[in-house]
Amino acid sequence: MSVKIETALDPRRVAEVTNDVVVGFDIGSRTGKAVLLKDGLIFSAIAPTAVFTQQTVDKLLSILEEDAKIKLSDIDFAIGTGYGRVAFDLKDTRKKIVTEITCHAMGAYYLNSDIQSIVDIGGQDAKAIRVDPRNGHVVDFIMNDKCAAGTGRFLEKVAELLGLTTEELGVEALKATEPSDISSQCVVFAESEVISLSAKSEPPTNIAAGIHFANARRIKNLFNRIGLVPEIMFSGGVAHNVGMKKAVEQVLGHKFIEVNYDAIFTGALGAAILAQQTLISSKLDMAINI
Amino acid sequence: MSALVAEKINDDPLEITTQKEYLEYSKTVHHYSKAIQKLIDLINNYVPDAEKAYKAGQPAIWTGGYRWEPTLLYALGVIPVSYTEMGRYSFRDDMLVAEDIYQFPVETCSMVKCSVGQWHKRLNTGTIDRILGSSCMCEPFNLAWEVMRQKGYDVYANEAIYRAPNVDGPRLESLVQFMGEQLLDVAEWVTGKREIDEERLKEEVKRKNRLLVKFRRVLDLRITHPFYMKTLPIILTLSVGVNNYFGKPLEFEAALDELIVELENEPIQEEDLKRAITLVWAGGTGQEFGVYEAIDLAGGALLGFRDVPFKLADESLPALESLVRYHYANSRAGAGVYTRNVIESEVEKLKAKGVILYGYIGCSFASIDREMWRRYFHEKGVPCLNLEGSFQTGAPSGQVLTRVRAFVEMLDSNRQKLG
Structure with a gap:
């Protein structure tokens, strides 16, 4: 799948994209994402994370090779990010x-240079990242990875308990009349709470919303540490969850900025942009040394 | 496996799982420096050699191995053997000993549980059986000492020695008096006599000063040679060697001398000075050595340390008073503000780009200090990374490594931005 660079990126950044053929791989705990920049187009690929990172990378590469009609040897530079x-x-x-924190910041900057804060919820952690709107560099960040609560994996677990898919969990949350009060910060105890609420015939919609609000409060706590400055972007795998998006917006008191590209690819896009910047720097260094 | 993995991936941390593997790997990394290799050997052999010496008839005592303890014990003719160093040989099963046999709560500091597990393994083995517990040490150690006393160890724990912020004048003098009495009590437990040989203690105080001066010289030379001695050996030399000399004062001093000569003769690499991202380490020595490797590989240079002893002992005073006043004047006097002052001074001296605050999971005391320091430096515009690591296991989690790398990347981009 491909889109034109000018369709997806912030118009202020389009001219900065070079003709170098680069790939960014973002290998997360649940899914692998890749973005290829070539001939003014952005190609993307996504695949579930396999047991071995190389399998995921090979899968993503094969998708990109087919879509963009390239060979591995055509790629000038690649950057890997994410846990894999x-x-x-x-x-x-x-x-x-490069770490996913740096890549998400750069990706966000190229999608919309007004973004100064990122909520990134992935499979195994949640991050709050502050971005310098002048250059896409990280100003500050904080990660929550103490336990599964507040992560994509947590939402998967709750969806399973309620007999829903993760996509349905978010949609159901939007139908809530009165979000359940989920007090536990621990996935194990939250699971008990969900079972207990279900036993009391609490509607799944309310439970789903309650879970999302509990997660959203954790996100707010992260920003309490590093400061929240609009515009705010929601990235990472959980960005597709409409219930989570609504809950975080409500708890933070700000709407997320809309971008013209699937936010799940923010890290991979940032990695690809950084690959181009690395090539520019190395060419500059070579020119200086000549 | 370690070195091969390192070569293959060459820009991300190694997959090494034990502390000893890391030290062996670190020796290969520092293949160009005989002095650093000697220091690593001293680190690796500290506890085993002390236990051998004990079995051969030389007095040795388990001790925290910090502050006043080693100086006093050396003066009393005893090898101080740091029990926190036993963590280097610890695995999950040592923690389980503490939890299952002695019913330590799971959330207890891993350092304390490792020590308990290690002491338990040594019961009835004919090895060192005396423990000097300084109550300046982390409070949960009191529980460990009591448990070990019941199991047959000869344990002595003195009263806490603590100088609250701004304590000076008559109140400080009273503390000096109090601590002097405490140290005489320790001497009585160690030797049976409530006295300390003035000349021997004086020699040990002089040795301490001399080694501190040499160590400061190493730190100063590292500013112009930021990558010559990488993070792991320098942090162990600081947090262990400078305090207790790895049980071998003469060998330790010789290795420091050799290192100084090596550094003085090493040409300055301008490229290294340009790429080094200067950091201050404000934490203990976790056994997750991969954190240090991650800092090195990301281009970070840990040049400043919270435990840098600022002040030397006053050799003109009577030896015991000198040791006592040295203790109260340095960062380990008790209150977190003393340590913060050291960190701040290091940040200013080195023009450090950031501070890494590191503590152990389960250490509630250090977590409070870290949070206070983080807020303090944040308000001063000094970026801080607050890390929690483990004491007993080898490889750090991916999340810890991500934090370290991202922090160094952030500081690097800040530096580029500033030109």
């Missing part, structure tokens, strides 16, 4: 590793 960033092989293609 450490162990993957691209043969002779030059590559580098």
Whole structure:
């Protein structure tokens, strides 16, 4: 799948994209994402994270190769990010590793340069990131990974308990008349609470909404530490969850900014942009050394 | 496995799972420095060699190994053996000993549980059987000492020695008097006599000062050679060696001398100075050594430390008073504000780009200090990373590594922005 760069990116950033063919791989705990920049187009691929990172990377590469009609040797530079960033092989293609925090900030900056705060909820952690709107650099960040609560995996577990898919969980939450009061911050005890609420015939819609609000409060706590400055973007796998989006907006008291590209690819896009910036820097260094 | 993995992925942390593996790997990383290799050997052999010496008839006592304890014990003719160093040989099963046999709550600090597990393993083995518990040490250790006393160890714990902020004048003098009496009590437990040989203690105070000066020289030389001695050996040399000399004062001093010569003769690499992201480490020595590797590989240079002893002991005073006043004048005097002052001074001296605040999971005391320091430096515009790590296991979690790398990346981009 591809889109034109000018369709997806902030118009202020379009001219900065070079002709270098680059890929960003964002290997998360639940899904792997990749973005390829080539000929003024953004190609993307997504696949469930396999047991071995290389399998995920190979799968993503095969999708990109087919869609963009390229070979691995056509790629000038690649950046890997996400938890699976450490162990993957691209043969002779030059590559580098950058954390997803840096990549999400850069991706957000290229999607809309007014963004100053990012809520990133992935499969196994949640992050609050502050972005410098002048250059897409990270100003501050904080991660919540003490336990599964507040993460995508937590929502999956709750959806399972309620007999829903994760997509349905968010949709059901929007129908709530009175969100349930979920007090526990621990996934194990929250699970008990959900079972207990179900036993009391609490509507699943209210339980779903209650779970989302409990998570949203955790996000607010993260921003209490680093400060919240609009515009705010929602990225990561859970960005697709409409119930979570609504709950976080309500708890933070701000609407998320809309971007013209699927927010789940923010990290991979940022990695691809950083790959281009790395090539620019290395060319500059070479020019200086000549 | 470790080195091969390192070469293969070359820009991300290693998949090493034990502390000893990390130290062995660190020796290969520092293949160009005989001095650093000697220091790593001293680190690795500290506890085993002390236990061997004890079995051969030399007095040795388990101790926290910080502050006044090693100086006093050396003066009393005893090898101080730091029990926190036993964590290096600990695994999950040591924690389980503390939890299952001695009913330590799961949330108890992993450092304390590891020590209990290690002491338990040594019961009736003919090894060191005396424990000096300084109550300046983390409070949960009191529980560990009591449990070990019941199991047959000869345990002595003195009263807490604590100087609250702004305590000076007559109140400080009274504290000096109090601590002096405490140290005489310790001497009585160690030797049976309530006295300390003035000349021997004087020599030990002088040795302490001399080694501190040499260590400061190493730290100063690291400013111009930020990557010569990487994070793991420097942090262990600071937090262990400078305090208790790895049980071998002469060898430790010789290794420091050799290191100074190596650093002085090493040409300054301008490129290293440009790429080094100067950091101050404000934490203990966790056994998750991968954190240090992650800092090194990300381009961070840990040049400042919260435990840098600022002030030397006053050699013109009677030796015991000198040791006591040295204790009260340095960052380990008790209140978090003393340590914060050291961190701040290090940040200013090094023009550090950021501070890494590190503590152990389950350590409620340090978590409060860290949060106070984080807020203080945040308000001063100094970025801080608040990390929680584990004491007993080898490899850090992916999330911890992500935090470290992201922090260094953030500081690097800040530096580029500022030109």
